[in-house]
Amino acid sequence: MQYSQRGRLTDQVARVVCFVFAILLIAVIVAVFIFIGSKAFRIFSEGGNPRTFFTIDNWDPTGENDPTGNGTPTYGAFGLIFGSIVITLGSIIIVTPLALLTAIFFTEMAPKWLVRFLQPLIEIFTGVPSIVIGFIGLTVLVPFLSKAITPVAKNLGVLGATAGYGWGAAILVLIVMVLPTVLSVSIDSLRAVPDSVREASLALGSTRWQMMRKAIIPAASTGLGTAVVLGMARAIGETLAVELVLAGSSLPAKLFSLGALFQPNVNVTAQIAQDFGEAVGTTAEDAYWTLAFVLLVISFIFICLSRYLASRSVYK
Amino acid sequence: MLKQWRYALVVGLALTISIFISACGSTTSTSSTPTAGTTSGPALGTPGAYTCVSGSLVISGSTALQPLVTKVAKDYTTKCSGATITVNGGGSSTGKANVQAGSVGIGDSDTPASSAQSDLVDHQVAVVIFGVIVNSGAGVTNLTTAQLQGIYAGTYTNWNQVGGANLAIVVVSRPASSGTRATFAQYVLGHSEKVTGPSHLTSDATGTVVTEVGQTAGAIGYAATGQVPSGGTAAVISIDGTAATAANVESNTYKFWNIEHMYTKGQPSQIEQALIDYMDSDQGHTEEAALQFVSLAAVQASSITAHNAVPAPAS
Numbered sequence: 040m041q042y043s044q045r046g047r048l049t050d051q052v053a054r055v056v057c058f059v060f061a062i063l064l065i066a067v068i069v070a071v072f073i074f075i076g077s078k079a080f081r082i083f084s085e086g087g088n089p090r091t092f093f094t095i096d097n098w099d100p101t102g103e104n105d106p107t108g109n110g111t112p113t114y115g116a117f118g119l120i121f122g123s124i125v126i127t128l129g130s131i132i133i134v135t136p137l138a139l140l141t142a143i144f145f146t147e148m149a150p151k152w153l154v155r156f157l158q159p160l161i162e163i164f165t166g167v168p169s170i171v172i173g174f175i176g177l178t179v180l181v182p183f184l185s186k187a188i189t190p191v192a193k194n195l196g197v198l199g200a201t202a203g204y205g206w207g208a209a210i211l212v213l214i215v216m217v218l219p220t221v222l223s224v225s226i227d228s229l230r231a232v233p234d235s236v237r238e239a240s241l242a243l244g245s246t247r248w249q250m251m252r253k254a255i256i257p258a259a260s261t262g263l264g265t266a267v268v269l270g271m272a273r274a275i276g277e278t279l280a281v282e283l284v285l286a287g288s289s290l291p292a293k294l295f296s297l298g299a300l301f302q303p304n305v306n307v308t309a310q311i312a313q314d315f316g317e318a319v320g321t322t323a324e325d326a327y328w329t330l331a332f333v334l335l336v337i338s339f340i341f342i343c344l345s346r347y348l349a350s351r352s353v354y355k
Numbered sequence: 356m357l358k359q360w361r362y363a364l365v366v367g368l369a370l371t372i373s374i375f376i377s378a379c380g381s382t383t384s385t386s387s388t389p390t391a392g393t394t395s396g397p398a399l400g401t402p403g404a405y406t407c408v409s410g411s412l413v414i415s416g417s418t419a420l421q422p423l424v425t426k427v428a429k430d431y432t433t434k435c436s437g438a439t440i441t442v443n444g445g446g447s448s449t450g451k452a453n454v455q456a457g458s459v460g461i462g463d464s465d466t467p468a469s470s471a472q473s474d475l476v477d478h479q480v481a482v483v484i485f486g487v488i489v490n491s492g493a494g495v496t497n498l499t500t501a502q503l504q505g506i507y508a509g510t511y512t513n514w515n516q517v518g519g520a521n522l523a524i525v526v527v528s529r530p531a532s533s534g535t536r537a538t539f540a541q542y543v544l545g546h547s548e549k550v551t552g553p554s555h556l557t558s559d560a561t562g563t564v565v566t567e568v569g570q571t572a573g574a575i576g577y578a579a580t581g582q583v584p585s586g587g588t589a590a591v592i593s594i595d596g597t598a599a600t601a602a603n604v605e606s607n608t609y610k611f612w613n614i615e616h617m618y619t620k621g622q623p624s625q626i627e628q629a630l631i632d633y634m635d636s637d638q639g640h641t642e643e644a645a646l647q648f649v650s651l652a653a654v655q656a657s658s659i660t661a662h663n664a665v666p667a668p669a670s
Contacts, residue, residue, distance in 0.1 A: 101531050103547055177563070182570045198553045200525050200572040283563065286556040288528075302553035313530040313559055319452045 072335065079332035082325040087114045092329070096121075096290045098310060100323030114326050118290035120333060122306035126206055126281065127274045127341070130213035134221050135267055137214075142225035143251055158226070164219040173280030176212040181284055184208055188301050195298035205291075207300035208284040213274045221270040228262020229255060264349020271341045275308075275334065282309035307334050405633050408626040409437025416443075416450015416463030417534050418561040419483050419579035420615045424463060424634075426642045431633050438626060444560055447534030451475065454618050460627050462618040465534025475618040480634045482649040485535055485611045486580040486591030486599040487543075488565065492572050494520040497593040503543060506575060509550045514573060526550045527567050527576035528557050535561065538613045539577050542662075543594065565589055577611075581647035601649045607658035614651070614659065 083089045095115030102110035145154055181203035189199030232255050240254035241247075256263070287303030307330050318324045414424055421444050428440040445453070447464040454462030455472055465483065468475045487503065489495055493514045498506075505511040506524055515521045528548055529536040540547050556571070558564045561578045568574040569589035580591050580599050591599050594611060603609035617634070619627050633639055640650050651659070 103531055104549075178566065178570070185571070198523055198525070200523060200574065201553055201556060204556060282559065286558060286567070288555055288557050289551050291553065303556050313557065314532060319456060 075328060075332050075335060078325060078328035080329070082114060082322070082329050085322050085325060086112065087326060087329070091115055093117055093120065098289075098305070100314070100318060100321075100326050112323065112326075114329075116307070116330060116333065118305050119307045119310050119330065120337070121290065121294075122206065122285070122304055123275055123308065123334070123337065126209045126213060126306060127271055129206065129210040130217055130274050131267060131271050133210070134214055134217050134270055138218055138221040138225050138266065138270075139256075139263065141222055142229050143256075145226050146229040147247070147251055147255070158223075161219045161222055165223060167216075169216060169277060169280040172212060172216055173283040176208060176280060177283045180208055180211060184301070192301075195301060196293065196296065197298045197302045201303055202301040204284060204286045205300060205302045205304040206285075209281045209304070209306070210300075212280050212284055213277060216277060216280060217270040217274050220273055221266045224266035224269055225259075225263055228259045228266065231262060232258045261349045264345050268342050268345040268349075271345065272338050275338050275341070278308040278312050281306060282312050285309050405431070405434065405636055405638075406625075406629045407435035407437065408629045409435070410624075410626040411439040412441070412461065412626050412630065413459045414440065414442045414450075414461040414463060414617075415445045415453050415459045416461075416618075417447045417465050417615065418444040419465055419485070419535055419582070420463045420481070420617075421561075422579075422582060423481065423615075423642060423646050423648055424617075426646065427634055427639050428630065430638055430642070431630055435629075438629075440626075440630065446530070446532035446559075447537070448532040451618055454620050457620060460619065460624065461630070464616045464618060465613045466537045467616065468618060472618075474620060476620075476622060478617045478619065478623070478631045479614050479651055480617050480631065481615045481643050482604060482612055482651055482654050483615050484580045484599050484601065484604050484609070484647055484649065485538060485577055485613070486583060487575065487577050487594060487611070488568050488583055488589045489592050490568055490572060490574040491588045491590060492520060493522060493524075493575070495592060496590075497596055499595050500543060503594070504545065507544055507548045507550060508546070512554065520573075522573040523554060525571050525574040526555050527564050527571070527574050528555065529561075529564065529577075530557055530559065534613070535577055535579070539611065542610045542613070579647075601647070601653070604649050605654050605658070607655070607661060612649070612662070614662070615648070 083092075092114055094117055095113075096118030097104075097113045097115040098119055099105065099113045099115075102112040105111045105113070145158070149157075183203065184207060185200060185203035188195065188197065188202035192199035192202055195202075236254050236258050237250060240250040245253065285304050285306060287305045289305060291299040291302050291304065293299060311327055311330055314323070315327045318327055414428070421442060425442045428442050432438050432440055443459075447466050450459070450462035451464050451468050451472060452462075453459040455475060462475070468477065487498065489498075495514065495518060498517060502511065502517045506517070507526065511517055512524055513521065514524055526548070528550075536548070556567055556574075558567050558576075561582050564576045564578050565583055565587075568576040568578075569587050574589075576589075583589060583591055593599070594609065597603050597609045599609055599611065604612045617631055623631060643650055
């Protein structure tokens with residue numbers, strides 16, 4: 040009798056402790072949103088035009104490039120936001136099928152010894168500091184891309200010497216950074232599918248491929264969706280590595296051409312990293328808070344979208 | 356079962372407490388208040404003398420001055436084991452903004468503080484020689500001021516327009532927060548940079564500028580000469596026929612140099628003062644020369660006055 044009473048007591052305590060920790064965490068997350076949100080709209084009462092903020096590509100918070108020479112700042116973040124979206128979507132579109140097929144190989148086909156060898160490697164890779172990958176990108180990938188593009192630079196309308204910088208290099212760098220995360224989570228979610236699903240599918244006479252495609256992937260779709268969401272969140276927030284290989288100051292002239300991938304370019308995080316420190320204490324600081332808020336909102340939209348797609352599971 | 360919960364509870368409580376402790380701790384440790392008093396050392400002012408102060412100090416700012424401060428701080432902390440000094444980059448404006456905000460003890464800058472930052476106390480520690488660096492493929496070893504102005508205004512886009520190879524010019528800039536960029540605009544160009552588009556790269560630190568100029572065909576940029584390795588694919592060129600040497604800076608015939616400042620908010624604390632003094636010791640001067648800085652005393656006073664008198668261009 041004593042034991043059951045104590046059991047009930049520890050249950051109570053555990054519940055309270057878990058609840059307190061959950062509240063703490065949620066409070067932190069909400070506080071970050073409120074803090075950034077409270078600073079995000081100030082710029083529009085300090086000379087920022089909310090209409091042109093999202094439509095023109097001229098980010099000049101110091102007024103250095105003001106054609107009239109009066110030093111009037113311009114806040115046009117279209118190019119930055121567009122850049123962030125392009126490299127995030129570009130990398131995730133390539134990463135998703137790669138990660139999915141590799142994960143299927145790992146869980147359904149690969150011999151155990153290979154998995155035991157490769158999976159720790161992949162997990163280690165998720166923790167490689169972004170500056171390391173960025174520097175490899177700058178010193179290896181960028182010169183290589185420049186050399187590869189130079190012969191066709193004229194056809195693409197770009198400059199051979201700088202063709203290695205830009206969205207193309209950024210997307211490749213992001214693929215390397217995001218793939219291990221997406222792959223790890225995908226493997227776990229495929230592994231979590233109970234064997235009864237496999238057995239039932241095979242018992243109904245399906246081939247192995249039919250079993251994977253029609254039974255396992257749908258069963259794991261929520262987990263796979265989460266994998267993609269995590270990948271996107273990492274891609275859109277990635278700063279240092281991307282900054283090193285973007286190295287630009289404005290959007291390319293022809294946005295919807297292949298050449299746009301191979302010239303110095305911009306995104307939100309690189310701009311914040313380069314100039315936020317300098318902007319502290321000036322009006323421009325508020326403009327950077329707005330950018331940070333936009334970044335939060337974009338990743339929020341991405342996450343909602345992926346959650347929605349993942350929720351359309353056949354197992355509902 | 357019961358035991359497990361007890362452990363969980365204890366661990367949970369320990370975690371919560373440590374979070375609170377570390378949260379409170381961080382607010383005090385980021386500011387650079389020295390914790391202990393001065394240990395006895397030779398008196399200040401005598402050559403080769405230094406005072407050991409224990410405590411911690413964080414420095415940020417100019418990436419041009421960073422190698423010198425890093426080296427001197429390392430020497431200092433080797434001799435004075437009680438001191439911990441962290442040196443970060445970020446750019447001159449970042450350094451001044453950080454020290455004013457109180458997040459670092461000393462802000463390094465290539466450029467003077469603005470009038471709005473009147474609470475910052477200036478300590479001039481050295482003279483830095485900047486150089487225009489050009490990728491070896493461009494085929495130039497000298498450019499005139501007019502040619503540089505043309506390149507940075509976007510008028511010249513190919514090296515054959517300024518007597519070099521038939522190769523497109525790629526301009527590697529620093530972001531607006533850079534003191535090197537401001538010095539270049541003020542003392543060489545006389546106007547701000549106007550190149551954008553595919554022939555323009557922006558790089559966050561002096562070191563990456565050198566890397567990018569070295570690996571990009573037809574690239575031109577600027578950096579502290581001490582950080583440009585000799586014999587690399589990026590070489591320092593002469594401006595108006597004058598080479599970037601210490602002698603030419605001392606006589607002010609070479610224009611592209613500036614005074615390095617270390618700013619403190621109000622009067623420096625003991626450890627801040629000790630490090631600034633150490634910059635001016637014999638050991639500090641040896642490091643200066645090794646990294647191609649010039650000591651302030653070597654430059655004629657009239658040159659320094661003349662240099663400071665040049666007004667900043669209207670941006």
